[in-house]
Amino acid sequence: MRIAIVDESATRAAVIREGLAAADDCELFVITERRGLVAQISEIAPDIVLIDLGNPSRDVLEEFFAVSRALAKPIAMFVDESDDEATAASVDAGVSAYVVDGLAAHRIRPLLDLAVRRFHAFARLQSDLAEARGALAERQTVDKAKRILMDSRGLPEPAAYKEMRDAAMKQGRRIADIAEAIVTAHNLLGGGR
Numbered sequence: 001m002r003i004a005i006v007d008e009s010a011t012r013a014a015v016i017r018e019g020l021a022a023a024d025d026c027e028l029f030v031i032t033e034r035r036g037l038v039a040q041i042s043e044i045a046p047d048i049v050l051i052d053l054g055n056p057s058r059d060v061l062e063e064f065f066a067v068s069r070a071l072a073k074p075i076a077m078f079v080d081e082s083d084d085e086a087t088a089a090s091v092d093a094g095v096s097a098y099v100v101d102g103l104a105a106h107r108i109r110p111l112l113d114l115a116v117r118r119f120h121a122f123a124r125l126q127s128d129l130a131e132a133r134g135a136l137a138e139r140q141t142v143d144k145a146k147r148i149l150m151d152s153r154g155l156p157e158p159a160a161y162k163e164m165r166d167a168a169m170k171q172g173r174r175i176a177d178i179a180e181a182i183v184t185a186h187n188l189l190g191g192g193r
Helices: 011-021 038-046 058-069 086-091 104-154 157-171 174-187
Strands: 002-006 027-031 046-055 077-079 097-100
Touching: 002 011, 002 038, 011 027, 011 046, 011 104, 038 046, 038 058, 046 058, 046 104, 058 077, 058 086, 058 174, 077 104, 086 097, 097 104, 104 174, 157 174
Parallel strands: 002 027, 002 046, 046 077, 077 097
Antiparallel strands: none
């Protein structure tokens, strides 16, 4: 596992390194410079990013939350103090584990494992949501195409659907693709006004 440790303090980064020293399946990379952080992390291509911020200002937190949104990797963030607003912002930014006052060598590996599991669970939920939204959009397009066929050709609903299904089978396409073509043609011909 490739792990990027982001910390401007070498002392704090050493605590994280110590917590992962016994894990021989880890390759560690320490980043101490915030400038060009996304590019540095991208170059490393880590499996997880551990960020230790100590007592960050609002601006620093916002900067790291922006990095979190851009990465699509599990991120565990360690801070010494926090408030409800910072915690909520970290969740919104996709931080997998936001640990307040919990930087101790013996806690690093369990927190790393938690961050990876939470990241994958959240990614599955987002994938399922995107799939459901896509299916809903396709269903709405099929329904709209059926209405177009019903109105323009005087067909009952089952016959309109059968016509789309037959066209899809004949052309080796999906019904949703045929429906999209019907809706697009209808709109181009001025029927969608």
